[in-house]
Amino acid sequence: QVHLVESGGGLVQTGGSLRLTCAVSGLPSNWYSMAWFRQAPGKEREFVAVIQWSSGSTLYTPSVNGRFSISRDTAESEVYLQMTRLKPEDTAVYYCAARNGIRSTVPSEFDDWGQGTQVTVSS
Numbered sequence: 001q002v003h004l005v006e007s008g009g010g011l012v013q014t015g016g017s018l019r020l021t022c023a024v025s026g027l028p029s030n031w032y033s034m035a036w037f038r039q040a041p042g043k044e045r046e047f048v049a050v051i052q053w054s055s056g057s058t059l060y061t062p063s064v065n066g067r068f069s070i071s072r073d074t075a076e077s078e079v080y081l082q083m084t085r086l087k088p089e090d091t092a093v094y095y096c097a098a099r100n101g102i103r104s105t106v107p108s109e110f111d112d113w114g115q116g117t118q119v120t121v122s123s
Contacts, residue, residue: 002026002112004096009117016086016121022079022096022114030054033103034072034079035110038092038119045095047105049081059103064090086121093118 008020022034035050049060049070058070069082079096094117097110104110 002028002098004098004112004114006094006096006114006117009094009119011120011122012086013122014087017082017084018086018119019083020081020094020096020117020119022081024077024079024096024098027053027077027098029100031100033099033101034070035097035099035104036070036079036081036094037097037107037110038090038094039116040092043092045107047107048094050103050105051079052103057103059105061105083119086119088121088123091119091121 003025005023012018030053032053033050036048037045038048039045047061051058051070051072067085072079096114098112099110
């Protein structure tokens with residue numbers, strides 16, 4: 001069973017940086033994609049970034065392109081989201097998710113989720 005645990009959230013000022021980590025266990029194969037989603041109060045969960053576990057290919061939502069970077073360490077079984085030039089609108093709970101298949105941006109296509117980590121960007 002896939003198990004995901006996020007860490008690294010916190011409070012940061014506008015323009016600051018944070019790195020989120022998702023510890024991954026139980027992946028049954030390399031044919032998985034790993035993604036970060038976020039959900040702000042009163043809003044739907046939205047796609048942020050995704051990475052194919054085997055190849056490392058990535059995809060980002062336009063609002064974070066050039067500011068956020070997703071990566072993975074297959075030896076450590078971790079996925080990272082490096083966030084720079086943070087804005088107040090980046091404030092949300094950030095979730096790590098796993099999908100048995102190619103990259104997707106649709107939350108319902110992901111099978112396993114972490115508990116989330118809060119990111120708050122003050123203005």
